[in-house]
Amino acid sequence: MSSIEPPEGSRADCLLSIHQSRLAELFLQLPQPLKDLARSKRAFRDFQPETDLYSSRDPAASPWLFWETFSCLEDDTFLQLAGAGAVLYLSSIVLDHLVDGHLVESGATALLYKALYDRGVSTLQDNFPRTSEFWAHFERLNAEHLSGLAAEVEARTKPEVFTRENMIVMAQGKVCPGVMTIAAMAEASGQQDVLRPVEKSLKNLAVASQLIDDVQDWESDVEVGHLTYFLACLVPVDDWVAGERPSIEELQQRINDQWIDVDHWREAMYWHDRAIELMHDIFCPTWTDHVHDKRTLADKHREVAIARHLTRELRHFAPKQATHRSINLSAEPKKSSTRVPRMDxxxxxxxxxxxxxxxxxxxxxxxxxxxxxxxxxxxxxxxxxxxxxxxxxxxxxxxxxxxxxxxxxxxxxxxxxxxxxxxxxxxxxxxxxxxxxxxxxxxxxxxxxxxxxxxxxxxxxxxxxxxxxxxxxxxxxxxxxxxxxxxxxxxxxxxxxxxxxxxxxxxxxxxxxxxxxxxxxxxxxxxxxxxxxxxxxxxxxxxxxxxxxxxxxxxxxxxxxxxxxxxxxxxxxxxxxxxxxxxxxxxxxxxxxxxxxxxxxxxxxxxxxxxxxxxxxxxxxxxxxxxxxxxxxxxxxxxxxxxxxxxxxxxxxxxxxxxx
Structure with missing residues (x-):
């Protein structure tokens, strides 16, 4: 099974089609201004989504990646919880871009966020009484999501607080709305014990993804003045605050000298490995394969970066007739510049x-x-x-x-x-x-x-x-x-x-x-x-x-x-x-x-x-x-x-x- 597309005609595929249809229908029911905003790419600044919001299928929010774990749920329950999780996750994307300043129409955007959020919460309330343990997880994850966004806002105004620890808080906070879907399905299926490892696995993948995004987008981040952890490793905080940021060429030279891109690719792979290890005792091959695929891609990028650096580092080596497999020990060893050694x-x-x-x-x-x-x-x-x-x-x-x-x-x-x-x-x-x-x-x-x-x-x-x-x-x-x-x-x-x-x-x-x-x-x-x-x-x-x-x-x-x-x-x-x-x-x-x-x-x-x-x-x-x-x-x-x-x-x- 693909990490995004289930086998055609399978139960998972049929449920996914119904899920997509319900999401599309939900957006059609929105008031016209919000419907237009959700569908319009023109409403975005410095951010161009590849698809309309309502057709987004971000794998991190997809319960289909955990199909083997939660396929025991009845079709209607699975679809209701998947739908609630999807609109909550989409509402978090809207809020994230609102906080980032990516969205031009902030008033309408706030209304779109509220409409999506309220719809998701309402569906969850239909499935879980207020006494359910699910709501404790919901409140906790909601608080972590807001803490991550708050840390991002603070880092934008106080770059000196942009540390590795804060980057982790931000990245893991962003995925918390997606974890809500897993919490709901774990509660509904009576598998509360899987929530902790799955949540940690999702959060670790989120950190890996953030590291990768920062490495791949660093030039555009510099151009728009968007500070990331990767740039914080390259640019002294005082320079960023004072607006005396190095040019892209100067930053590229720092990357060449310090191999920071390789460091970040390797750290991303480290978080991938942690995400995989956490699922060791849970049978969920679709999710594990998904993370493995991402790790493999990161490893290829790492190898390319290393090869690029090595090519540059080794330019000063003169071409040699022999390779390191050709050994010539019969030649005289080098003599001292000051005396001829007395060889024993x-x-x-x-x-x-x-x-x-x-x-x-x-x-x-x-x-x-x-x-x-x-x-x-x-x-x-x-x-x-x-x-x-x-x-x-x-x-x-x-x-x-x-x-x-x-x-x-x-x-x-x-x-x-x-x-x-x-x-x-x-x-x-x-x-x-x-x-x-x-x-x-x-x-x-x-x-x-x-x-x-x-x-x-x-x-x-x-x-x-x-x-x-x-x-x-x-x-x-x-x-x-x-x-x-x-x-x-x-x-x-x-x-x-x-x-x-x-x-x-x-x-x-x-x-x-x-x-x-x-x-x-x-x-x-x-x-x-x-x-x-x-x-x-x-x-x-x-x-x-x-x-x-x-x-x-x-x-x-x-x-x-x-x-x-x-x-x-x-x-x-x-x-x-x-x-x-x-x-x-x-x-x-x-x-x-x-x-x-x-x-x-x-x-x-x-x-x-x-x-x-x-x-x-x-x-x-x-x-x-x-x-x-x-x-x-x-x-x-x-x-x-x-x-x-x-x-x-x-x-x-x-x-x-x-x-x-």
Whole structure:
């Protein structure tokens, strides 16, 4: 069944035809001036409806989209409630345009609104006694509708109040008259329990639709001086109030620089997803298909916007003979501009072999894929961000065309996977760790991360200053111990936020997070890890975070009474210790660890995989103290470990050659 047209000759189709005839008859009964106004497009200013008001079939107001849920109603009851809902919804459209100033004949328009509203209420009164619970919902929805319109009026006179929250209130308020139809049918059919999820689904779709309208109509909105949330993200409020609005060309440049259109398309898809999820337990395929269709269309627009931005961003890349699949590691690596590096043959071969193993494992779409968890499968976005970061921060002497092509492809992949942040994969919610790694990787390659990524990361900060992997807002179904600050995630986020510390909000977030460096430290001088069964992962992360914010490394040194105990659990753990010991000046330990890693490298350039990615059980907040309450997984492809170890050895080689 189409989301608008039922199968020809079906019961739903027959009822829809009767419904349309009754609406047309209703408008014929209006006084002539109101009838003319309802039919006339000339009465509208800056708004040209595609059809006459009385033939409007706005899907948001159509009970036929919920046919499977309410087809149990008798024909006459269904038609009466559908008719009442339709005229109430149409009256809300008239009121909306009256408030917008779209209608020229305001006096006649007010009368048309009252005629439609009174007719709808009268029909509902014929079906529900005043003692019915329906009227409580009616009054509530009516109040929400008026609140949304009031918020819109206030935003027009006080642009500074045009926030995301107010946009949501406005959008959800506009659909409330349509929800009245659902409330009536739920009450009449004895299915009161479906009202809440259906109402929320309708409201979420309304927000998605508002975001899309704002993106698609922004130029015409600028021309008529109509402020929207999209424009509020582009134009400083003071400029809008003072009338010093940028030109359309200037605004287009801001969109090009900040990718705000992509942000809005993705947020629209987020609201589409919420609308679909809410209907999970209700059999209503027509509505679900309708929302899916809208989401698919939004996704296509998003892809077009990303492609347009990427084309512009990548113009500065010179054409290359080889693609990122063509790997040439036989060419000499770049030499230092100040000296010829003293190459160690063993280190040189180890780095070459490992780099080839990582580059050849890259997928055609630019991703690297590894791990394979029973609950969510393999990771692409998170692993790509991590591997890309390790490759992007290799010493300059290892730069070549093959590496550059691989990083360019990985950056494109991450742009496509962005959804107000990044997650483990498409099946998992956005998380702070994946988002921080992606932000680090994009910045390391000179790419422009979406502007709202910083706000997304800040939203993960917990009350104790640390950063949680997930947030309740995005991940309500996650165990509670996954929604609190984690000692191994916090330093990664600090490092990712460091380049933005001129922003007072970011500076404050970093200052609060840095307190965790001392608070989380264990008695042996290391730091625990929630997600990793590794001794040195978090220590290495804190060292890198301190370097990124120019924190004196003396605060991390293992001083008297806290001597560094150079023990590691796996080759991956050894790589973190190697990088950590180099950065704090413990070259004796670095030499020992590097020799171990060189001895353990496999013939294919990789290293042994080990089950070190921990999945703590619900309720376990300190899994490092509860080894029996954890399940650990290995990187089955070995690309995660190999990229990490490769990075550490390459930096050690650069250090030994005197090129660091």
């Amino acid at each position: 043959a063993v280190l040189d071969e180890a780095v070459r072999s490992a780099l080839e193993a990582v580059l050849t494992s890259q997928s055609d779409d630019g991703s690297w894929v590894d791990f394979d968890l029973p609950t969510v499968g393999a990771s692409d976005a998170w692993v790509t961000a991590h591997v890309g970061l390790k490759l992007a921060t290799l010493p300059e002497l290892w730069s070549n065309d093959s590496l550059g092509d691989a990083l360019e492809a990985a950056a494109k992949f991450l742009y496509v996977k962005w959804h107000h942040g990044w997650g483990y994969n498409d099946s998992a919610p956005v998380d702070a760790d994946s988002t921080a790694h992606a932000l680090l990787m994009l910045n390391a390659t000179g790419s422009k991360p979406p502007t709202s990524t910083i706000d997304a990361l800040l939203s993960f900060q917990y009350s104790d200053g640390g950063f949680a992997t997930y947030t309740p807002f995005r991940s309500r179904s996650m165990p509670q111990n996954w929604l609190v600050s984690h000692p191994d995630v916090t330093p990664i986020v600090v490092r990712a936020l460091a380049p933005y510390s001129t922003d007072p909000r970011v500076a404050d977030a970093i200052n609060r997070a840095m307190r965790r460096m001392d608070t989380d430290r264990l008695s042996d001088g290391t730091w625990p890890s929630f997600w990793w069964k590794l001794r040195w992962y978090t220590a290495s992360a804190w060292v890198n975070a301190a370097i990124s914010i120019k924190e004196p490394l003396s605060s991390i040194h293992w001083h008297a009474g806290r001597e560094l105990n150079a023990e590691w659990t796996t080759d991956l753990d050894a790589a973190h210790l190697l990088e950590c010991s180099m950065n704090i000046g413990r070259i004796d330990i670095a030499e020992q660890v590097a020799q171990h890693l060189l001895r353990n490298q496999l013939e294919d350039g990789s290293w042994l995989r080990a089950p070190v990615l921990r999945q703590p059980k619900p309720g376990v907040h300190q899994p490092w103290n509860a080894p029996d309450d954890e399940i650990c997984y290995a990187d089955v492809s070995g690309v995660y470990s190999t990229a990490t170890i490769l990075s550490a050895i390459a930096k050690w080689m650069s250090y030994k050659s005197g090129d660091s």
